[in-house]
């Protein structure tokens with residue numbers, strides 16, 4: 267994800283499912299030299315949210331990273347900004363719902379990445395079915411560790 271963010275030269279990232287901020291810090295590092303760099307993370311677990319804030323401050327990334335605490339399903343419809351890269355890594359069974367809510371938040375050429383799309387076939391089957399119907403988007407599944415993969419999506 268760090269390499270991808272660098273290669274794409276993205277400025278604004280949305281992360282759905284921040285946990286303790288590990289991926290957030292990698293992604294923020296990839297964009298920190300960009301003008302107008304911004305990463306917005308969403309996290310539903312209070313302890314994880316608190317830990318993420320601590321970790322981000324410890325890395326000196328608080329100027330470009332904001333974490334919102336709450337359910338992404340409720341926060342996403344309230345967002346008024348758009349992003350160049352969206353990393354979806356929260357509840358796998360909700361991936362298709364997140365996708366629908368992410369569509370209005372995509373800048374031109376925005377790339378959306380869904381993590382763990384092969385490891386949980388039952389939970390991600392609605393997303394895979396939805397993606398079959400998305401004729402206006404390029405899609406590729408890249409293998410990651412072991413039996414897993416990421417789904418990378420971009421408008422044609």
Ligand SMILES: C[S@@+](CC[C@H](N)C(=O)[O-])C[C@H]1O[C@@H](n2cnc3c(N)ncnc32)[C@H](O)[C@@H]1O
Pocket residue numbers: 282283284285286287288289290308309310311314336337338339355356357360
């Ligand atoms: C796999 S972890 C994220 C890991 C993180 N992206 C990383 O790679 O370091 C998934 C996180 O999504 C959060 N989560 C699950 N459902 C969510 C929702 N509906 N809204 C926001 N966060 C959610 C969980 O609390 C958990 O911390």
